Amino acid sequence: MPILGAFMVPHPPLIVPEVGKGGEAQIAETTNSYERVAEAIAELEPETIVITSPHATMYADYFHISPGNAATGSFARFGAGGVKFLEEYDRPLIKEICKIADSFSFPAGTDGEIDRDLDHGTMVPLWFIRKKYKGGKIVRIGLSGLPLTDHYRLGQIIKDAADKTGRKVVVVASGDLSHKLKDYGPYGYAPEGPVYDQKIMDVCGRGAFGELFDFDESFCEKAAECGHRSFVIMAGTLDGVKVSAKRLSHQDITGVGYGICMFYPVEPDKKRRFLDSFFKRKEEEVEQSRKKADPYVKLAIKSLESYILRREVISIPDDLPEELLTRKAGAFVSIHEHGRLRGCIGTIGPTQDNLALEIINNAISASTRDPRFRPITADELGFLEVNVDVLSEPEYISSIDQLDVKRYGVIVSSGRKRGLLLPDLDGVDTIEEQITIAMQKGGITEDEEVQLQRFEVIRHV
Numbered sequence: 001m002p003i004l005g006a007f008m009v010p011h012p013p014l015i016v017p018e019v020g021k022g023g024e025a026q027i028a029e030t031t032n033s034y035e036r037v038a039e040a041i042a043e044l045e046p047e048t049i050v051i052t053s054p055h056a057t058m059y060a061d062y063f064h065i066s067p068g069n070a071a072t073g074s075f076a077r078f079g080a081g082g083v084k085f086l087e088e089y090d091r092p093l094i095k096e097i098c099k100i101a102d103s104f105s106f107p108a109g110t111d112g113e114i115d116r117d118l119d120h121g122t123m124v125p126l127w128f129i130r131k132k133y134k135g136g137k138i139v140r141i142g143l144s145g146l147p148l149t150d151h152y153r154l155g156q157i158i159k160d161a162a163d164k165t166g167r168k169v170v171v172v173a174s175g176d177l178s179h180k181l182k183d184y185g186p187y188g189y190a191p192e193g194p195v196y197d198q199k200i201m202d203v204c205g206r207g208a209f210g211e212l213f214d215f216d217e218s219f220c221e222k223a224a225e226c227g228h229r230s231f232v233i234m235a236g237t238l239d240g241v242k243v244s245a246k247r248l249s250h251q252d253i254t255g256v257g258y259g260i261c262m263f264y265p266v267e268p269d270k271k272r273r274f275l276d277s278f279f280k281r282k283e284e285e286v287e288q289s290r291k292k293a294d295p296y297v298k299l300a301i302k303s304l305e306s307y308i309l310r311r312e313v314i315s316i317p318d319d320l321p322e323e324l325l326t327r328k329a330g331a332f333v334s335i336h337e338h339g340r341l342r343g344c345i346g347t348i349g350p351t352q353d354n355l356a357l358e359i360i361n362n363a364i365s366a367s368t369r370d371p372r373f374r375p376i377t378a379d380e381l382g383f384l385e386v387n388v389d390v391l392s393e394p395e396y397i398s399s400i401d402q403l404d405v406k407r408y409g410v411i412v413s414s415g416r417k418r419g420l421l422l423p424d425l426d427g428v429d430t431i432e433e434q435i436t437i438a439m440q441k442g443g444i445t446e447d448e449e450v451q452l453q454r455f456e457v458i459r460h461v
Helices: 023-044 091-103 120-132 148-165 192-206 209-214 217-223 228-237 274-292 295-310 322-326 355-368 378-383 431-442
Strands: 003-009 048-053 070-075 080-088 137-142 169-174 241-251 258-268 331-337 340-346 384-391 395-397 409-414 417-421 451-455 457-460
Touching (some): 003 120, 003 228, 023 169, 048 228, 070 120, 080 120, 120 137, 120 169, 137 148, 148 169, 148 209, 148 274, 192 228, 192 258, 209 228, 209 274, 274 295, 295 322, 295 331, 295 384, 331 355, 409 431, 417 431
Parallel strands (some): 003 169, 048 137
Antiparallel strands (some): 241 258, 331 340, 384 457, 409 417, 409 451
């Protein structure tokens, strides 16, 4: 097997004695586990160490693979400039990863920033590894804002590239767990923090990589986790393979979670093709959901499917409810894929002769013209969850006390600038958050005088 082993590790600079200056003693359990990881890697004698790091160059819609021949780094920014690194990159393996990614039009490669300095998410693992093992070049890969499924797919590509080049590879998934475990910690406490740590250590301790997809993104954000996407890439490198998983340690004494696990491939196992299983399950869930959808949502789906597949704008169907044919109103079409927003565009007030036309046109715009996302493609259609919000007539209000984040949407205006946010959105829990996001969407700054409007919606699913 091209992947000899994979390792889930944290990256606290504190753990390096020259940085910790004695403070590293409080996480001695993590240090001891890290030493075991380094020894395990030395025993495997890999030709290449692939490190995925949350602190390498990161883009919203692209996986950056560090280019060039080599990179240097030090812990100077942490007060230990004498701890230095010089690491050579495995250019043939990088080239093969890029080649495979290009063949699938997958957004990964060496374009973008030339990051010559190693980040601490890469250096902390290397500090331990290089004490035990001097061999092997590295491949350094950043995370992205893309869905977890794309992170897993990148892992599969790394695995395929290792196989084609014949490289003996170990994968190091660098990433801390929750940053919100203790009131006294640097980031404070959130109830989601300990829950995340317990759950991720359970999942990885069992090698149950398919369950990594079940972590809701809003939950992960509230937990302030660092390494989840890194762990998902690692899981992808072991796709279709039975693994021997071993949980070594978990500590939270600093208010940040540090978890260490080791994974060794055992034998091929078709039941562990987790991405295929996830897609199949999601398709079935979406299919069942669409059977229950009301006419508003079915109309939006029919419109976007026709446009994406044939570039045709549908005519108004004959079997629609009377309101869709006679009412004029603003409407928003929202599209989610695998739990993430994939497109949302709408109109504050009516722009068409009836609500049916409003939905038909906004469904096309949401799926192909939302500037925040690339246009939806045909192979995504089976995974799309669609809802339609029909807006009431907006009314001016004089105080934020007249808002309710669950009941009312808000429109913030300043001159010709205007930003809108729908009500009852995941992750938007306060009126202040709602107004701030609406202002950002409208390009309105805090020092500008604003007017507020509220509106209600009828949400169709």
